[in-house]
Amino acid sequence: MSIENVQYELRQLRQEIAQLKAQTEQNGAGRKTIDDVPGVRIPKWYRVDVDFNENVTTVGKGSVEIEPDGPFVATQVQVYWRVSALASDGVTAQTGDGLTLPTTIFANARLLTDAAATAASWDRSIPVTTVINNIPEFQYQIQTFSNGRFWTGQQKMPAASFYGFGSSPLYLATEGWVNPSDRIVVYAEPVIATPVKGSVIMVFHGYQILDRFAKLPETLGSR
Numbered sequence: 001m002s003i004e005n006v007q008y009e010l011r012q013l014r015q016e017i018a019q020l021k022a023q024t025e026q027n028g029a030g031r032k033t034i035d036d037v038p039g040v041r042i043p044k045w046y047r048v049d050v051d052f053n054e055n056v057t058t059v060g061k062g063s064v065e066i067e068p069d070g071p072f073v074a075t076q077v078q079v080y081w082r083v084s085a086l087a088s089d090g091v092t093a094q095t096g097d098g099l100t101l102p103t104t105i106f107a108n109a110r111l112l113t114d115a116a117a118t119a120a121s122w123d124r125s126i127p128v129t130t131v132i133n134n135i136p137e138f139q140y141q142i143q144t145f146s147n148g149r150f151w152t153g154q155q156k157m158p159a160a161s162f163y164g165f166g167s168s169p170l171y172l173a174t175e176g177w178v179n180p181s182d183r184i185v186v187y188a189e190p191v192i193a194t195p196v197k198g199s200v201i202m203v204f205h206g207y208q209i210l211d212r213f214a215k216l217p218e219t220l221g222s223r
Contacts, residue, residue, distance in 0.1 A: 037214055042208055044207050050200040070211045083196055103159040137192050144182060144183075146183075
């Protein structure tokens with residue numbers, strides 16, 4: 001192929017790229033927020049589990065893949081501690097196997113009271129002090145896998161910051177979006193050694209936009 005032909009092909013490619021860019025910008029014109037993105041919204045929950053053995057202080061990691069139906073928009077985050085095995089002393093009544101607790105002792109009195117009441121429903125011989133002793137202390141980072149962006153920045157956020165008032169979920173200041181087939185990655189680090197074997201369960205509440213071709217922020221005309 002001659003140099004002239006190569007130069008001609010390059011000019012054609014540049015024109016096609018420019019046309020595609022202009023078309024993309026036109027499609028996104030007028031779309032300024034996620035509410036402007038077309039597509040049916042359905043309620044959606046995604047859950048990330050990070051498993052820990054007893055007496056662990058190393059960082060654990062878990063992730064969940066967003067379904068390919070369309071972007072997921074997170075509006076709330078809540079995190080739990082699920083006791084999954086006996087304590088090292090092997091006393092079931094002193095552990096509350098299967099009990100769901102918060103991931104920090106820094107919580108209001110109502111939350112701890114509710115936890116104690118739940119424990120009693122499992123085994124009335126479990127004292128409140130044991131329930132509280134089974135509560136771990138964690139700090140977290142949340143990452144979008146495709147671009148490596150941390151929702152939490154480079155800092156590790158204490159578990160207490162993931163609980164709203166009155167044990168309500170943490171409502172995000174703005175929607176956190178993740179594109180279809182991308183992954184939400186959660187890093188969980190025990191601040192103190194885990195009291196028993198269990199799992200951190202971080203739940204992302206929100207909705208999914210049913211448009212597998214919609215990707216944010218491109219759909220909003222961002223560059």
